[in-house]
Amino acid sequence: MLKFVAKRILQAVPILFGISLVAFVLLQLTPGGPGAAYYGQPNVRPEDLARIEAQYGFDRPMIIQYFSWLGAFVQGDWGSSFVARQPVLGLIMERLPATLLLMASGITVSLIISVPLGLLAAIRRDTWIDHTLTFGSFVGLSIPVFWLGLMLIIVFSVWLGWFPTGGIGPPGVDPSITTRIWYLTLPTVAISMVSLSFFTRYLRAAMIETMDEDYMRFNKARGLPPMRRYMRHAFRNAGIPFVTVVAIHIPEFLVGALVVETIFSWPGTGRLFWDSAIRFDYPVLMGVLVLGSLMVLASNLLADVAYGKLDPRVRLD
Amino acid sequence: MKRMVTLLAALALVAAACGAEAGGDGAEAADPPADGENGAEEAVATTAAPPTAEDAGGVLTIGLFQEPDNLNPYLAVQTASNLVNDLVVEGLVQADPDGNFVPRLSEVPSVEAGTISEDGLTLTYNLIEGVTWSDGHPFTSRDVQFTWELVMDDANAVNTQNGYDKIASIETPDDQTVVITYNELFAPALSLFSIPEAVLPAHVLEGENLAEAEYNRLPEGTGPYVLTEWNSGQSIILDKNPNYRVPDRPLIDRIVFKIIPDQNAGIAQMRTGDIDAFWNVDTGVIDQFDSMEGVTIQVTPSSNIEYLGLNTSAGSEPGDPHFALSDPDVRNALAMAIDRTPIIEELLFGLSEEATSPIGLGWASPDGLSNPAYDPDGARALLEGAGWVDSGDGIREKDGQRLTLEISTPTGQQVRELTEQVLQEQFKAVGIELVINNVPAATLFGNWAEDGKLKRGNFDIVMDTWGAELDPDSFLSTLFRSDQIPNEANQGEGWNFFRLENETLDAAIDAGRATLDLDVRKAAYRTVVEEILAAGVYIPLYKRSMLDAFSDNVSGQLPNPWSNFTWNAADWTINN
Secondary structure, X not given: OHHHHHHHHHHHHHHHHHHHHHHHHHHHHOOOOHHHHHOOOOOOOHHHHHHHHHXXXXXXXXXXXXXXXXXXXXXXXXXXXXOOOOEHHHHHHHHXXXXXXXXXXXXXXXXXXXXXXXXXXXXXXXXHHHHHHHHHHHHHHHOOHHHHHHHHHHHHHHHOOOOOOOOOOOOOOOOOHHHHHHHHHHHHHHHHHHHHHHHHHHHHHHHHHHHOOHHHXXXXXXXXXHHHHXXXXXXXXXXXXXXXXXXXXXXXXXXXXXXXXXXXXXXXXHHHHHHHHHOOOHHHHHHHHHHHHHHHHHHHHHHHHHHHHHOOOOOOO | OOOHHHHHHHHHHHHHHHOOOOOOOOOOOOOXXXXXXXXXXXXXHHHOOOOOHHHOOOEEEEEEOOOOOOOOOOOOOOHHHHHHHOOOOOOOEEEOOOOOEEEOOEOOOOOOXXXXXXXOOEEEEEEOOOOEOOOOOEOOHHHHHHHHHHHHOHHHOOOOOOOHXXXXXXXXXXXXXXXXXXXXXXXXXXXXXXXXXXXOOHHHHOOOOOOOOHHHOOOOOOOOEEEEEEEOOOEEEEEEOOOOOOOOOOOOOEXXXXXXXXXXXXXXXXXXXXXXEEOOOOHHHXXXXXXXXXXXXXXXXXEEEEEEEEOOEOOOOOOOEOOOOOOHHHHHHHHHHOOOHHHXXXXXXXXXXXXXXXXXXXXXXXXXXXXOOOOHHHHHHHHHHOOOEEOOOOOEEEOOEEOEEEEEOEOOOHHHHHHHHHHXXXXXXXXXXXXXXXXXXXXXXXXXXXXXXXXXXXXXXXXXXXXXXXXXXXXHHHHHOHHHOOOOOOOOOOOOOOOOOOHHHXXXXXXXXXXXXXXXXXXXXXXXHHHHHHHOOEEEEEEEEEEEEEEOOEEXXXXXXXXXXOOOHHHOEEOO
């Protein structure tokens, strides 16, 4: 097992290298650039722009710029933002807790709701309950996150006034746990809708497949009570691929956070990424991209490890 | 909504700044309003009535839909940054609402006082006594000297060294005196270290790496407020500076800048009272305040002018004439075909004024200018005379070429898009087809290598906002001087995208920057403006107004076109 994990971590290094190179080149090829912030400011003369660009090394060939970024990065120096004029790592770390909170809240809520619904749909297969849930999850899967977010704000914040329109808490006060939840509700709904529907569908399918197995029919013939059959025998087996799917799905919450944070002015890394993209703040963009890639690789590894742990038939080495 | 009081106050300021209609002779930029404007003057006085210490205390929450990038006045680019750091950091001098320099950390140097040398090369600043930084450290002449050293160190990558690079030396004979000697005459010298910049604390920043200094987030200053915390993406909180030099000021205990996502959120939060003030309301949403009780819109005129820029060339080289716009008669016909009334009254809700000059406000703004009258018949006659005749479908043509012109502006701005449609109709009425082709700002303003439309001369008409600063020198020389035409040879340097070549204009720009004598400079800038308008390449549309919403709980504000709306926040009070 340890050997497997070590191998996967080693494999991740060239992957990260590749991702960062492609990201760096794509960012630089985007029209515009950090100089765009100075448009329309006659006080910033061409010689000023040239001086600033030389200071940041934009006048050097792209590949040199990349390796100079990489060289510093592997030594733990993530560079400094030329918008905030602060160390990139500090900026990201300041925003990361908010994103993790939103992701954790989204994953928890998705699971709490999708597991019972998935089980119910499988057990009550082909009844009106199942059909309603199927319809509901297709709607949930099809709703674009940004649209859902805006609708939630319009209905529950603007019309009904039940929830705040955005933010993580009132400014300048340490929020109580209820205030936290109050601010967290709408963003959580927005970020969990797609995954929640997807998880429900997946668990239903996995359960049905397991329930059609011969041993389940035998269990029934043996006279085991239904709840015991479903929970101990079917769910245990169907749960193994479900856990894997959930783990692989974690990065989706990171992507969701990018949209949800922007709509709900949630002060996380997703919004930092968005704001930095507008200003072509390359060092911050690279930092967030690398961090995001790390999270994807880590989720995949987690999925594999969990699979190996839960399913005795799978051996990792 | 009570728009009137502040609008009157604003008008009084404009009148005072221009001295035009009332003064008649239009002599001094700082002329007080004449008799006819007493009412307006009283409105200013009411707004600015000095509050007493009993009004002190309270928390003011201001909504910002733009988060400052950083709070270092030499590094920040966002307008919102100046709004916040104006409460914390201070310059040597500042501009009052009329556009005159007034003391802040120093007396204003002048030739009369002997603090500006006859040749204009040496300026002596006598610093105000008894000033300390908010941490208690004394403010001295060394801080000014240090600020200059910091700006001139390339490693610090400041936004601009313009002017600072013309300083030969800064001497500090004693703690209260700064003597700045210039290599060559720099006309906007009084703006340095002051507008929009400030003096930095040597004791905090000496030896710091400015690319990552904590100062950029938590600036140390001499101003009325101290930055307490900045919760990135959420709020910036400022508290009273206990060491502020003015007794009993500031009055409000705490100012919270709340970062909100957009205009709509700002309007919603003004309605619920979550914020007491909302900075920079979009003209397009101003009608949503009509039904709001207890909220006043403050109208501040600005020197930013919305204008049409006409390209006289077919490409980047001025020698390659535009098929229609190289002809002055066609340009004049365009100017005569425009009726600004529907734009100002319908699209801008009457909150902006017609612009008549590229320099809209301040001492350099010439008096008594007017636009060519709206005259569609005259425009048609001019076009006929220039050989552009109706091709049968209402659009003119000449030598088989249709009179079709393209207009461009950055995408995503509603008022501008509607203005284009109004212009489309008005031009069509005289036989000109106007095609709207809006592009992202980066495409329009991009540099030479990025094939920016303006730089490459790849446009007919651009609609844009640009404004002169208090000192118009760099604005005028970058946009209108002949050597600032972007072309192949200079790899797109300069912003004279009109591709206007005029020797009289060049000479007048040079005369304007050759002296610190304001009377001489004013005369030079009048010539500059008259030449630009006569050339017809720049059609001023309207003066952009800054609109800010205030709850009626807040009082003491005074609109200042030359600063941020927080410029006199030390005098504000709130009742909450």
